[in-house]
Amino acid sequence: MDATERRNRAAGEAADWFARLQAGDMERAEREQFVEWLRESHVHVAEMLRVAQIHGALERFQRWVHISTGPKTDADNVVQLHSPQDAHLTERLSPRHTRRKGAGLRVFAVAATVLLIVASILVLPLFRGQVIETDRGERREVVLADGSLLQVDPETRLRVKYSDSVRRVFLERGRALFHVAKNPSRPFLVQADDTTVRAVGTAFGVEQLLQGVIVTVAEGKVAVFPTSRAATAAVQNADVPRPEGPDNPDDIHGPGAGTRAHSGDEASPAISSSGKVVQGSNRPATQIHAAGEVLLTANQQVMVQSSGLAEAVREIDSQRALAWARGRLIFQNDQLGQAIAEFNRYNHVQLTVTDPELAAKPVSGVFNAAEPEAFIAFLQSVTDIEIVRDGDRSITIGSVRHR
Amino acid sequence: MISADAKRRLTDWFHQWRTPLRRFLVGRAGVRAADVEDVAQEVFLRLMRYEKGELVDHPQAYLYKVAANVATEWSIRARNRLPHDQKWLAYLIDREQPESQLVRSQSEDEIERALNTLTPYQREVLKLYFVEQKSYAEISVQLGESVRSVTRQFRKSYDKLRRELDPEVLGAMTHGRD
Numbered sequence: 001m002d003a004t005e006r007r008n009r010a011a012g013e014a015a016d017w018f019a020r021l022q023a024g025d026m027e028r029a030e031r032e033q034f035v036e037w038l039r040e041s042h043v044h045v046a047e048m049l050r051v052a053q054i055h056g057a058l059e060r061f062q063r064w065v066h067i068s069t070g071p072k073t074d075a076d077n078v079v080q081l082h083s084p085q086d087a088h089l090t091e092r093l094s095p096r097h098t099r100r101k102g103a104g105l106r107v108f109a110v111a112a113t114v115l116l117i118v119a120s121i122l123v124l125p126l127f128r129g130q131v132i133e134t135d136r137g138e139r140r141e142v143v144l145a146d147g148s149l150l151q152v153d154p155e156t157r158l159r160v161k162y163s164d165s166v167r168r169v170f171l172e173r174g175r176a177l178f179h180v181a182k183n184p185s186r187p188f189l190v191q192a193d194d195t196t197v198r199a200v201g202t203a204f205g206v207e208q209l210l211q212g213v214i215v216t217v218a219e220g221k222v223a224v225f226p227t228s229r230a231a232t233a234a235v236q237n238a239d240v241p242r243p244e245g246p247d248n249p250d251d252i253h254g255p256g257a258g259t260r261a262h263s264g265d266e267a268s269p270a271i272s273s274s275g276k277v278v279q280g281s282n283r284p285a286t287q288i289h290a291a292g293e294v295l296l297t298a299n300q301q302v303m304v305q306s307s308g309l310a311e312a313v314r315e316i317d318s319q320r321a322l323a324w325a326r327g328r329l330i331f332q333n334d335q336l337g338q339a340i341a342e343f344n345r346y347n348h349v350q351l352t353v354t355d356p357e358l359a360a361k362p363v364s365g366v367f368n369a370a371e372p373e374a375f376i377a378f379l380q381s382v383t384d385i386e387i388v389r390d391g392d393r394s395i396t397i398g399s400v401r402h403r
Numbered sequence: 404m405i406s407a408d409a410k411r412r413l414t415d416w417f418h419q420w421r422t423p424l425r426r427f428l429v430g431r432a433g434v435r436a437a438d439v440e441d442v443a444q445e446v447f448l449r450l451m452r453y454e455k456g457e458l459v460d461h462p463q464a465y466l467y468k469v470a471a472n473v474a475t476e477w478s479i480r481a482r483n484r485l486p487h488d489q490k491w492l493a494y495l496i497d498r499e500q501p502e503s504q505l506v507r508s509q510s511e512d513e514i515e516r517a518l519n520t521l522t523p524y525q526r527e528v529l530k531l532y533f534v535e536q537k538s539y540a541e542i543s544v545q546l547g548e549s550v551r552s553v554t555r556q557f558r559k560s561y562d563k564l565r566r567e568l569d570p571e572v573l574g575a576m577t578h579g580r581d
Contacts, residue, residue: 008566015561021463023539023554028459035458038466039450046443047565049470054564061514064534070523072546076556137444139451327451348444370448392441 014047225293
């Protein structure tokens with residue numbers, strides 16, 4: 001979905017919410033839905049404010065006497081198919097949203113759904129999947145048709161392609177947390193770069209970075225393997241979930257077998273392809289071979305480098321490692337320059353550091369991604385810095401020059 | 404049903420919100436559309452900080468309240484940075500300048516044009532609300548419709564007007580008077 005389409009849909013949804021709120025008979029469950037919707041995107045907030053603007057303009061409008069009126073006609077009964085808040089779209093995108101009551105609407109919804117199904121059958125061969133894209137400073141939660149929930153970080157692009165036998169998501173850039181609805185007969189595959197993650201019902205994060213792909217598991221189990229294999233495996237094993245464990249134990253090299261030393265600083269076990277935790281003293285990298293896979297369980301993380309080399313599985317606190325999905329940024333001796341780049345992804349206000357020495361300084365702490373000002377206040381409290389503001393959008397952090 | 408008290412509070416907040424937002428927007432004539440986006444961005448991030456349960460009771464009121472806060476803060480910041488602009492802004496708000504009357508009249512034309520793209524029945528529904536000050540429930544009784552169907556007419560009207568109206572003009576319309 002492109003930006004205009006998304007904007008139009010948000011505009012229609014805002015109009016619907018505004019009218020329903022004005023009608024004044026909203027139940028708690030509906031208000032909850034409204035809050036959820038509002039917090040899905042800043043575009044929703046903007047559109048809601050715009051409808052309020054229109055409402056305000058109509059209140060101030062002085063030429064109502066010139067406005068002619070008339071009785072209801074057939075045109076007033078038409079429910080536009082593309083109109084965003086029609087039930088079929090809501091249901092497709094958000095199964096958790098309760099069906100609105102009202103027989104009339106339900107009939108329309110059914111009719112619309114039938115039309116939509118017909119339409120999708122017709123265009124299916126051309127259909128490249130639903131695209132979910134977020135801008136800088138925008139986070140979204142999206143519920144997919146099967147009930148799986150995606151928490152999408154800023155500057156992320158995903159393509160969702162579901163078939164009867166397999167659910168596929170292509171993470172083209174950025175990162176997302178996946179809460180996968182359980183369905184053993186329909187595996188959930190996330191493909192990022194040359195790496196594929198397979199889950200049945202679980203929660204895990206996938207981050208596409210310059211240096212590779214990071215997979216972090218919060219709940220359940222996932223398998224990480226090269227995409228080349230995923231393409232065939234998905235087809236072959238579409239109806240049967242792959243048994244956990246190896247077909248070929250040699251495919252994933254155990255400790256010591258890797259050629260690349262791991263640069264991490266904490267001792268962490270590697271996982272062998274049999275799923276058993278193997279304590280590795282020298283923390284080797286793991287080559288994922290054509291038929292191999294790395295199995296991860298809760299609170300484990302693996303980084304697959306762009307070269308296809310998987311680093312050793314790390315034991316992590318998934319709450320912390322996936323804090324980005326909750327709008328928290330956690331730094332642990334990260335360079336200030338990197339920390340600032342993170343903040344900039346979440347905000348319209350852009351920070352810059354001019355001094356390379358300052359940019360290299362380590363930063364630790366937990367911060368709200370939405371509050372760059374709090375981060376600056378923190379920096380000011382721990383080190384001498386000079387803040388220069390240029391408009392509302394730009395803040396430059398420099399070293400204090402001692403004379 | 405929202406209690407009368409809650410409704411009053413909501414209305415109060417709505418008005419509280421409108422004034423600072425208007426002041427803020429009027430002062431930056433050239434970039435109004437972009438500013439609403441920025442305000443919305445900040446409002447969005449602040450809404451994320453509330454517990455959901457807190458928002459659910461009066462979501463709309465929270466929205467306007469937060470938007471009001473953001474707009475006020477921004478106008479204060481703008482004032483501190485650009486004192487001359489502020490003087491000009493105060494002038495613009497205090498008096499009805501000839502230009503703003505011109506803008507106002509153009510806005511009236513624009514909204515009249517946009518209203519005429521609605522169906523006659525939608526205009527009827529809107530008139531009952533904005534001119535005769537009837538509630539949705541009262542309108543539904545008068546027209547022999549369900550409240551839901553009346554709500555749908557409002558939704559379609561707002562949606563259509565949103566598409567028809569240029570956001571820049573809309574800013575002038577909402578904020579050009581007082």
